[in-house]
Amino acid sequence: MRTHHPVIIVHGGAGHPPEETLSKRLKGCEQAALIGWEILQKGKSALEAVEMAVIELEDNPLFNAGTGSTLNVHGQVEMDAAIMDGRTLKAGAVATVSRIRNPIHLARKVLEDGRHVLLGGEGAHRFARQSGVPEYPPESLIVEDARRRWEKQHGTVGCVALDQAGGIAVGTSTGGLFDKLPGRIGDSPLLGCGTYADDSGGVSCTGNGEAIIRVVMAKTTLDFMRAGSHPMDTAKKAVALLEEKTGGKGGLIIIDKNGKVGYARSTSEMPICVVSGPGKIFTDR
Ligand code: GLY
Numbered sequence: 001m002r003t004h005h006p007v008i009i010v011h012g013g014a015g016h017p018p019e020e021t022l023s024k025r026l027k028g029c030e031q032a033a034l035i036g037w038e039i040l041q042k043g044k045s046a047l048e049a050v051e052m053a054v055i056e057l058e059d060n061p062l063f064n065a066g067t068g069s070t071l072n073v074h075g076q077v078e079m080d081a082a083i084m085d086g087r088t089l090k091a092g093a094v095a096t097v098s099r100i101r102n103p104i105h106l107a108r109k110v111l112e113d114g115r116h117v118l119l120g121g122e123g124a125h126r127f128a129r130q131s132g133v134p135e136y137p138p139e140s141l142i143v144e145d146a147r148r149r150w151e152k153q154h155g156t157v158g159c160v161a162l163d164q165a166g167g168i169a170v171g172t173s174t175g176g177l178f179d180k181l182p183g184r185i186g187d188s189p190l191l192g193c194g195t196y197a198d199d200s201g202g203v204s205c206t207g208n209g210e211a212i213i214r215v216v217m218a219k220t221t222l223d224f225m226r227a228g229s230h231p232m233d234t235a236k237k238a239v240a241l242l243e244e245k246t247g248g249k250g251g252l253i254i255i256d257k258n259g260k261v262g263y264a265r266s267t268s269e270m271p272i273c274v275v276s277g278p279g280k281i282f283t284d285r
Contacts, residue, residue: 005259006037007276008040010033010272012025012062012063016269017155021062022269026271026273026283029283033275036050050169054104055105065103066079069175081107081174085167094110097128110127157172157173159204162257168202202255203252207251208248221252225254242266252264263284
């Protein structure tokens with residue numbers, strides 16, 4: 001039964017990207033949001049829409065996730081991702097995977113499998129093989145620009161969606177921080193930190209993972225929202241808290257259970273796209 005008008009929001013990462021890439025990043029966010037929107041319009045689940053929208057962003061080399069992920073101190077790609085269903089609290093996440101083209105898809109497999117919430121490193125790759133998720137040479141995920149573009153900057157992609165049945169889902173995927181140590185895990189695959197959804201809403205964060213983890217940003221944001229503020233005010237409050245408590249910079253996107261959207265950033269840019277109502281597209285930077 002249709003009870004809600006679907007809404008979807010995606011972000012392409014908080015950071016300070018080169019100005020000349022901004023319009024392409026906004027376009028990339030729009031394409032991803034529309035892919036998710038079409039899935040929602042067909043009456044499919046928010047989980048499905050979020051996975052497909054994030055896959056689109058992971059496949060776009062302009063974003064720091066999947067193909068185009070930033071490099072660690074050894075010049076290698078190590079990616080994190082998580083996906084969560086707000087109604088059931090089912091979640092799946094992967095950390096430090098290097099040979100997976102779409103970490104969000106592997107995270108969804110972890111969710112569907114249901115035995116665990118977060119798999120890392122070689123164990124995650126073994127699970128991928130058992131689940132029929134193909135592995136690729138890690139070099140195939142590196143694009144030349146990633147070697148330069150992300151120096152000392154952050155980026156992540158994320159999506160929150162509300163489906164026609166009122167279900168909320170969230171997904172976040174990232175190559176993490178440039179020059180990070182091998183084995184470093186950021187906020188994105190940690191539930192409550194970079195990614196969280198429950199029956200009140202869903203939140204995907206972006207920015208300095210070490211700072212975001214310390215304030216448990218995604219869950220803290222939903223707790224603020226439950227206390228009564230509009231998602232837009234809530235987003236601003238959460239980003240201010242991040243800066244006040246840790247000095248960290250970042251941003252986040254929210255959808256609440258009524259389909260109200262919020263987003264905020266403390267960096268110079270965070271491309272976002274919202275699709276709502278009868279397919280109304282809104283972008284911001
Ligand atoms: N927020 C992405 C990361 O720090 O890994």
